[in-house]
Amino acid sequence: xxxKYPLYKTTKSNEIYDRAVKVIPAGVYGHLGAAEGQFIxxxxxxxxxxxxxxxxxxxxxxxxxxxxxxxxxxxxxGYNDPDVDAAAMEQMKKGNCTTSPGSIMVDCAELLVDTVxxxxxxxxxxxxxxxxxxxxxxxxxxxxxxxxxxxNGFYHGVxxxxxxxxxPGVTPEDVANNLYVNWDDIEGFKRVxxxxxxxxxxxxxxxxxxxxxxxxxFPKEGFWPAIRKICTEHGILIIVDDVRAGFRLDxxxxxxxxxxxxxxxxxxxxxxxGWNMSAFCGKEELKAAAASLSYTGSYWMSSIPxxxxxxxxxxxxxxxxxxxxxxxxxxxxxxxxxxxxTDGFDLRTTGAPAxxxxxxxxxxxxxLHQEWIAECVNRGAFxxxxxxxxxxxxxxxxxxxxTIEIAEDxxxxxxxxxxxxx
Amino acid sequence: MQNLMDTKTLAYLxxxxxxxTLENLCELVPEAxxxxxDAKPISIGFDVKNGPSATLFFxxxxxxxxxxxxxxxxxxxxSSCEKFNGLIDGTVTPIPSKGFTxxxxxxxxxxxxxxxLGKYLRASEEDLKDPEFxxxxxxxxxxxxxxAIAQVANNDEIGKFSADHIPDGSVRLGIHGGPSVELxxxxxxxLCYKRPPEKFRASMMFESLETARALFDGKLNALEGxxxxxxxxxxxxxxxxxxxRILDRVSLYxx
Numbered sequence: 001x002x003x004k005y006p007l008y009k010t011t012k013s014n015e016i017y018d019r020a021v022k023v024i025p026a027g028v029y030g031h032l033g034a035a036e037g038q039f040i041x042x043x044x045x046x047x048x049x050x051x052x053x054x055x056x057x058x059x060x061x062x063x064x065x066x067x068x069x070x071x072x073x074x075x076x077x078g079y080n081d082p083d084v085d086a087a088a089m090e091q092m093k094k095g096n097c098t099t100s101p102g103s104i105m106v107d108c109a110e111l112l113v114d115t116v117x118x119x120x121x122x123x124x125x126x127x128x129x130x131x132x133x134x135x136x137x138x139x140x141x142x143x144x145x146x147x148x149x150x151x152n153g154f155y156h157g158v159x160x161x162x163x164x165x166x167x168p169g170v171t172p173e174d175v176a177n178n179l180y181v182n183w184d185d186i187e188g189f190k191r192v193x194x195x196x197x198x199x200x201x202x203x204x205x206x207x208x209x210x211x212x213x214x215x216x217x218f219p220k221e222g223f224w225p226a227i228r229k230i231c232t233e234h235g236i237l238i239i240v241d242d243v244r245a246g247f248r249l250d251x252x253x254x255x256x257x258x259x260x261x262x263x264x265x266x267x268x269x270x271x272x273x274g275w276n277m278s279a280f281c282g283k284e285e286l287k288a289a290a291a292s293l294s295y296t297g298s299y300w301m302s303s304i305p306x307x308x309x310x311x312x313x314x315x316x317x318x319x320x321x322x323x324x325x326x327x328x329x330x331x332x333x334x335x336x337x338x339x340x341x342t343d344g345f346d347l348r349t350t351g352a353p354a355x356x357x358x359x360x361x362x363x364x365x366x367x368l369h370q371e372w373i374a375e376c377v378n379r380g381a382f383x384x385x386x387x388x389x390x391x392x393x394x395x396x397x398x399x400x401x402x403t404i405e406i407a408e409d410x411x412x413x414x415x416x417x418x419x420x421x422x
Numbered sequence: 423m424q425n426l427m428d429t430k431t432l433a434y435l436x437x438x439x440x441x442x443t444l445e446n447l448c449e450l451v452p453e454a455x456x457x458x459x460d461a462k463p464i465s466i467g468f469d470v471k472n473g474p475s476a477t478l479f480f481x482x483x484x485x486x487x488x489x490x491x492x493x494x495x496x497x498x499x500x501s502s503c504e505k506f507n508g509l510i511d512g513t514v515t516p517i518p519s520k521g522f523t524x525x526x527x528x529x530x531x532x533x534x535x536x537x538x539l540g541k542y543l544r545a546s547e548e549d550l551k552d553p554e555f556x557x558x559x560x561x562x563x564x565x566x567x568x569x570a571i572a573q574v575a576n577n578d579e580i581g582k583f584s585a586d587h588i589p590d591g592s593v594r595l596g597i598h599g600g601p602s603v604e605l606x607x608x609x610x611x612x613l614c615y616k617r618p619p620e621k622f623r624a625s626m627m628f629e630s631l632e633t634a635r636a637l638f639d640g641k642l643n644a645l646e647g648x649x650x651x652x653x654x655x656x657x658x659x660x661x662x663x664x665x666x667r668i669l670d671r672v673s674l675y676x677x
Binding site for chain 2: 017018021025026027028029033034035036038039040041042043164165166167168172212213364365366367370385386
């Protein structure tokens with residue numbers, strides 16, 4: 001441990017967690033909690049934040065973190081981006097959750113349709129799960145078919161129909177219409193399609209395989225065009241779940257990035273820089289099916305997020321954000337790999353640099369990796385143990401340099417703790 | 423989640439996780455060892471049609487289980503998994519097809535032995551106030567649960583779905599300063615060894631006997647336990663995620 005980066009204490013976080021666990025299931029449930037978030041060991045991680053700005057958040061103990069999880073994606077321009085927040089505040093003065101929706105909803109839909117290559121319309125909701133569920137309902141309504149194809153390792157939200165048979169609260173009937181194929185397996189995909197001819201409504205997939213416990217994988221050459229061809233021939237719709245990667249690879253959508261066209265595409269995280277909204281967009285011929293859905297929510301047409309979304313997308317365009325994310329992500333991951341090599345660690349960085357995934361490959365248990373991640377977090381570089389990360393536009397070269405210094409310090413410590421590595 | 427249990431899976435669980443724990447009971451509980459210490463060496467086979475088949479060997483106050491019942495002194499045939507499960511819950515009285523002269527061992531030794539096992543596995547709140555009893559009971563539960571995880575992973579349809587997502591390698595499951603078992607995964611089937619593994623890819627350890635007990639009794643949720651630090655997970659969390667899902671099924675079978 002260097003004097004420059006002393007280990008953080010998280011006393012107040014833990015005290016609040018002790019209160020939380022008495023009144024909230026698991027204290028903090030879901031992906032922001034210790035179990036799903038894989039805080040290993042739990043004592044080294046902050047539980048609650050006090051404030052955030054740009055690329056940083058401060059926990060309740062006053063520790064500052066350079067944040068590479070970006071609230072698991074929504075922080076795309078930097079926390080409290082002045083342009084987005086000014087637009088949101090301006091709209092707040094006019095109205096937010098109103099009986100007739102604000103006309104700004106139409107402005108927002110027009111901007112999305114102009115921005116996303118495969119979009120002829122936009123349907124707004126709140127969370128990524130709302131968007132993926134809405135797209136599935138639209139596909140079923142349009143095709144009058146019930147089955148769905150998923151690529152193994154998938155995550156498409158929390159609705160029972162996209163969970164798995166062994167998940168708590170899910171029944172076999174909830175997932176009875178789900179078919180599973182391995183990523184990049186065109187022949188396997190074709191076989192499943194032929195075995196279920198006329199029954200499959202849609203394939204729902206992320207644009208590339210960003211599973212959580214293995215190196216992230218881009219599609220092999222020709223994969224998406226081949227899948228597009230099979231689906232078109234068999235009347236199967238393609239739903240691209242761009243909740244995670246959307247606007248970080250390509251402002252026209254990740255299907256555009258990979259050279260094919262989705263029938264339906266889902267967005268959430270990068271839409272409005274943390275203001276709560278999601279959307280699914282689709283082709284003209286599916287608009288009537290989307291209109292037919294019994295699908296709505298109390299806050300789905302609130303105006304503030306639409307104002308934030310418009311400001312966010314316009315700023316992402318102005319910054320040429322995908323290129324910026326790629327360049328910053330590359331600078332960071334190259335620096336991390338170099339730091340790892342100095343101490344004899346084989347750090348693999350996979351996926352798009354904008355959404356980089358990290359894994360130390362020196363052991364097959366990931367325990368060295370978990371130790372290193374905890375050492376980084378505890379010194380102020382917030383990485384996740386086993387999830388892709390997110391770059392935001394406010395990240396500076398100085399932030400990256402400091403992160404690499406912290407990572408070096410963490411590598412030295414792990415090395416020192418493991419003399420058996422030689 | 424599924425309300426209905428599979429009777430065949432329950433039979434495998436009853437055979438290897440419940441009856442198989444007689445091995446450990448005789449090691450850990452003098453009262454149990456004393457029951458069978460002076461008896462002549464004897465073996466009891468359990469032969470379940472369309473289900474598991476295993477033999478318990480008793481010798482010098484010790485017990486061990488082997489698969490199959492080709493060479494046993496007393497053979498207890500069961501026409502179905504339901505009938506065998508009835509033996510465990512006390513609703514079926516078995517009739518030996520071989521070894522009638524050993525009926526005295528069955529009645530005077532084996533049945534009391536299973537009563538002792540029941541006392542430790544379905545422990546009363548009163549008994550658990552005794553720290554020594556709590557320790558022994560919880561050690562036995564670790565073995566029962568380890569073997570039960572393997573049986574549910576290998577036989578139950580939903581358990582098999584979870585096991586299909588577990589990569590090869592060993593998992594340590596146990597209590598800090600207490601017993602541990604090895605769950606060895608190969609080709610999505612699990613084998614439980616009633617001892618800690620030398621090497622493991624993932625580990626789930628409970629901080630104390632009390633924490634393990636609370637989890638086994640459904641009073642503590644594993645996710646909450648991870649948050650409070652009472653349950654420590656390290657290594658390949660995807661292995662542990664799926665084992666936790668199987669563990670959820672185990673609690674249904676053992677309820």
